[in-house]
Amino acid sequence: MHNIDKTAYIVFILFGFGLLNACRKDTIPATEETFHFSKGLYLLNEGNMSMNKASLDFYDFTTGTYERDVYKRANPSIVLGLGDVGNDIQLYGGKLYIAVNASNKIEVLDAFTARRIKAIDLINCRNITTANGKVYVSSYNASIAMGPNSPNGKVVEIDTLSLNISREVAVGRQPEGLAVSNNKLYVANSGGYNPDAYERTLSVIDLSSFKELKRIEVAINLHQVKVNRQGRVYVTSRGDYDNKHAGLFIIDPNTDHMVEELNKPVSNFWLDDNKMYAYAMEWDSNQQKNTILFHSFLLTDLNNDFPYIDSDVASRITIPYGIAVDANTKHIYLTDAKNYVSPGTLYEFNAAGKLLRSFETGDIPAHMAFLGN
Template sequence: MKKLCLLVLIFCSAYACQTDDTVADDVIQNPGEGGTEQPSGAVAGFYVLNEGNMSMNKASLDYMDYESGTYKRNIFSQANPNLVGGLGDVGNDLGIYGSKLYVVVNASNKIEVLNAETGVRIKQIDLANGRYVTFYKGKVYVSSYLGSIGDPKAPQGIVAEIDTTSLNITRRVEVGRQPEELVAYNDKIYVANSGGYSPPDYESTISVIDIPSFSESKRIEVAVNLHRLKIDSEGDLYVTSRGDYYEIPSKLFVIDTKTETIKKSFDIGVTDFTIHNDVAYMYSTEFSYISGDYDISYRMLDTQTETFLETTFISDAHKALIEMPYGIAVHPETGDVLITDAKDYVTPGTLYCFSPEGALKWSVETGDIPAHIAFKYK
């Protein structure tokens, strides 16, 4: 879920047509039919998590199989036909660690742990209002808002630690209100606090968690309404501030983990990004309540020099294809850029694959609101 304040309005309108219907049965597409060869290296394929609108029970999981060249929709329901209700309500994040796929389903208050090869459920872990997941030294870490969705009186958020063998939550630590993305590095966890349930009283800090003691050691003051948080090869954190959608603009900050202070900031909005080979691939769908519209842009930033490149990862001729960019990933071997398009948020989306030069290679239809991608290795 992105730009929470705006999406609450979308979700409320969608609630009027609430349904318990799951997504359509299996749909198999072949994006290589036009002669496009799929990669044949160590990456076997990737999963796409479709969020689905809140209260509509339409989160779903797709899989792109490079070996067969096929893209399969709704694989969770196919792999688990006896589980009533499908994947659940609002898929918020996913990641593969070892042989397991972890899927955070926000409004269903759970984490689905699946066999990464088959998609079959291994265990469901209950966690209220979970958000994002990361991994470190044999453990899984998940940020959680706690409380009811949209409740301005919700308690402080937490980060939960899950043991990968027992698949039980072993430890919890309190952080700021409505924590978002998190990174584990050098025996610490950094988590971006948003405070998104109580505008204009946003949070403005990154919580720093000492993993051995599992306690919050400090908070780094950054800016209001933090969201995305990634780390580069030199140990610098890149964190986005969504501003207040009115007068405080969105910004991007670079945090030095050695000093745990801000080393640089950029006066740009970044909705989502990924870092690959020391380049940050970014897009922005910045919304303003003043203009009532979105400003969509694409950028690339060299994380070693901390300067923007003159080129982008989508050619100008293809930018018009994407109505509402909603997720991004870069193939770790080929450098192909994957962009998801949520379109109108209530109909199936599209996944586009672009070459490193920005040319469109192929596209497929996804579930509703495709957002998160996890690569699976052979």
């Protein structure tokens, strides 16, 4: 009996020593990497909800290398990494602003090193735009929860010097994309938490007073808002994922009236000079599959569209999820989220739509920002 007890004691000690060593290994901080980026493309991977898998990649145009997960590598002491669901990214004044919506925060990074400067608390933050030394972020103003009783959302203004929220204004339910034109902020109200009663308006905010001037009737379930060089406002609707198709609508900022509607579906798009590069992905309930289109338009002639990437590559993209065009080289960047739970792909095409190269990304590659353009 004594021998058995002694053996058990030795096993216990060895087991405890093993655990202690394991704990020691786990508590050793990872080495902080120092990046010196100057020109390239940041790619924000959304990651899967509730898994803290949002991540940030960087495609270095100077060296031609693709760096995975640079946020975690530059900030190893931040326990949960970038966080839960990276929803938008904007680069402004040497800083990178990232909305991490399920983690209820805006990460502010040094754009050249990817190191955190500050995290700003904002519940269910969604999309970001910038103007006149300020950063504007839409917020659902409530926790993630489907249902008819969700409150109105809001937009906050962040001062880029203090990195504090300086003003806020109420808008419609579940606001998404936003953009500035003619000293006004246009905000897409989606109402997406209540599909039985989608919102269908675009809030117009006066930037001087930071008050809502009006709401423009556009279409249900509005999503993205972008502005071209002439100040025209382009707004997408996601439809109802069934009978009402996704679409794109154009607002004149001088009159705040809708002046044109595109007769083809648009899920996501990028404006460059006088062109719009777009893709659409809609579920076809009759064929029980997604219908995917890649088309571009001259902004002066939205009735005629033309393809902008090789059809053989287009056919390989399963879930198009992000798009960007380099203003200098006119290279086109498209992402494929594949099955939403495994690493995606970033494709780079030249101006003629020929595939140059591709890279494996994090999960759900979605939002891009150019550094050094």
